[in-house]
Amino acid sequence: MKQSKFWAWVIFGLGAAYFIVPLVATFEFSLKMRRGHYSFDSYASVFSDPAFQATFGYSTLVGLFAILVGVLIVVPAVYFVRLRLPHLRPLMEFVTLLPLIIPAIVLVYGYIRLYNSSSLLPFTGSALGTDILLVFGYVTLALPYMYRAVDTGMRTIDIKTLTEAAQIMGASTATIIARIILPNILVAVLSGAFLTFAIVIGEFTIASLLNRPAFGPYLQNVGANRAYEPSALAIISFIITWGAMGMINVLGRFAPRTSARTD
């Protein structure tokens, strides 16, 4: 059995090397902008680039809207399906799996063909319409993760008892969802939100094909034209992803662990 521990360390070491070396290499490369010695010049160059600020701001905003729309459509649907329409659950599980089956590039191709400027719903006919379409596209991409996060959150609380108690006190359904259910699954919703943000912030395919000035196409453009800035941007992106995932881990510690039912 000593042997198995030895091999475990070997596998762990090799894996760690594969995952850490590219990060070290990227970081080292990003410091080499000034000849002769290391400097943070490439980071300064990235942060002072107006296009960086504009596209990052744009993608952040689109991400926030995608989170908002995602929460608004997923939370009530999961609530009612869990409470009163349980027979719809398999269908919902299936629909929320579809974005993993249909590649993003196929999805956006469908959008472009279906909602072009001469169609009934000309989303791509105006800049604002395309922005909205981009938000909806991101909601779709994040749907599997948002749905699972919210569904897991609702499983850990007793929505039936909470709903009945609130109804007895005279609360309307909208009040129940907004002021009873949502605060109780806040940790789950925020996990879904951070995951959505991590997926959306550097997304390339949909933003690029809808021609929006987002962070993903900006990254690609810098990669094609600059030498040292791309590695600085890769490090920045890694830190952002790390931040979003770290938040989910931190939030997980605050998740309610008490539950009336265990199903």
Place this chain on the structure above:
Amino acid sequence: MTNALATALKPSRRLSLEWLGVAPFVIFAVMFLILPTLYLIGTAFIGRDGQLTLENIGGLFTGQILAAYWISIRISGASAILGALIGLAIALAIIRGRLPAPLRSAVMTFSGVASNFAGVPLAFAFISTLGRLGLVTIILKTLFDIDIYRAGFNILSFWGLTLTYLYFQIPLMVLLIAPAVDGLKKEWSEAAQTLGASTWQFWRYVGLPIIWPSFLGTLSLLFANAFGAIATAYALTGSSLNIVPILLYAQIRGDALQNPGLGAALALGMIAITAFANIVYLVISARAERWMR
């Protein structure tokens, strides 16, 4: 009387309220998930003259397009199989290899990050590592006198792309297979040992048969994951590597195939392949779940 009326009306009112709550989700899914996909699938069967035709589907079976599908399938297959094997090895090492407990949670957290660290930045990272001026390339050349580029390696090639894809495939495998590895109860290996089984016999007759369905299922998910990915490949190679998503991207951008119907057929082919991989996943994971109880 009014009370009776109210109770009589109540169920139907509540029913409509339920549907009102589910309606935004349903409308959204139909408009931005189902309709666009069905529309594309329909377009694949309509010719330039507006008539139903199989011409577009037939158009897929030409040199460049078949080659693109073949490269895509090979890259997705290689990165899925290698990712699954290495991911399983890492999961076994951290969960059953009696490594210190903090190491395990560190690996799981890192896997969550790395499985989401895809797209354009990942391409940058690998260019800085294994590109012509990458750190590893240069260290190998100066310290060990090994010129990997002269030896035929290229980050813009099949193996370059596969090696890059592994950076998100392995962590995804670790995340997805960990519950199955956890499900291998300690008592089982103890029971096997008591009965005189060797380590090899335990894995051959107990461990692997239990992990196998989860392994195959996750493998197909990894395949679909790589097959639809475009950003990493595009940022690494521009449009020089002829894989299906890049071909479709060029078609959407500038009608590279000079036929919108053919573009739709290309998309249909992608859906068919990823759907097949995912159906395999669903069927196998449903069977695997029986073991997890």
